[in-house]
Amino acid sequence: MYLMKALSETEIQEKMSTIDGWDYQNNAIHTTLEFDNFKDAFSVMTRIAFEAEKMNHHPDWSNVYNTLTISLSTHDVDGLTEKDFELAKIIDALVS
Numbered sequence: 001m002y003l004m005k006a007l008s009e010t011e012i013q014e015k016m017s018t019i020d021g022w023d024y025q026n027n028a029i030h031t032t033l034e035f036d037n038f039k040d041a042f043s044v045m046t047r048i049a050f051e052a053e054k055m056n057h058h059p060d061w062s063n064v065y066n067t068l069t070i071s072l073s074t075h076d077v078d079g080l081t082e083k084d085f086e087l088a089k090i091i092d093a094l095v096s
């Protein structure tokens with residue numbers, strides 16, 4: 001299995017400036033999304049799930065009613081890779 005290279009701290013800072021509304025903390029990037037209701041939250045989760053499956057890159061997330069909390073990291077390298085930022089951008093596009 002080909003493993004992507006974990007990004008360096010400098011590369012992470014650089015990539016953080018290309019996404020809005022995400023925090024970098026504990027080797028992962030995080031966001032919280034709020035919707036009008038549970039149905040909207042779960043509908044977006046379903047759409048994200050299909051994209052994640054296509055990429056074979058899966059979010060760590062939790063949902064409480066209308067709120068979706070997402071953390072992205074690359075478990076295989078125990079860090080952040082291009083894929084995390086790629087998925088973050090896909091998520092942002094889905095909710096914008």
Ligand SMILES: C[C@H](O)[C@H](O)[C@H]1CNC2=NC(N)=NC(=O)C2=N1
Pocket residue numbers: 056057058059072073074075076077
């Ligand atoms: C074997 C399988 O391809 C890997 O475990 C994939 C699946 N989805 C994944 N998702 C995330 N977020 N990180 C990974 O390292 C990862 N690895």
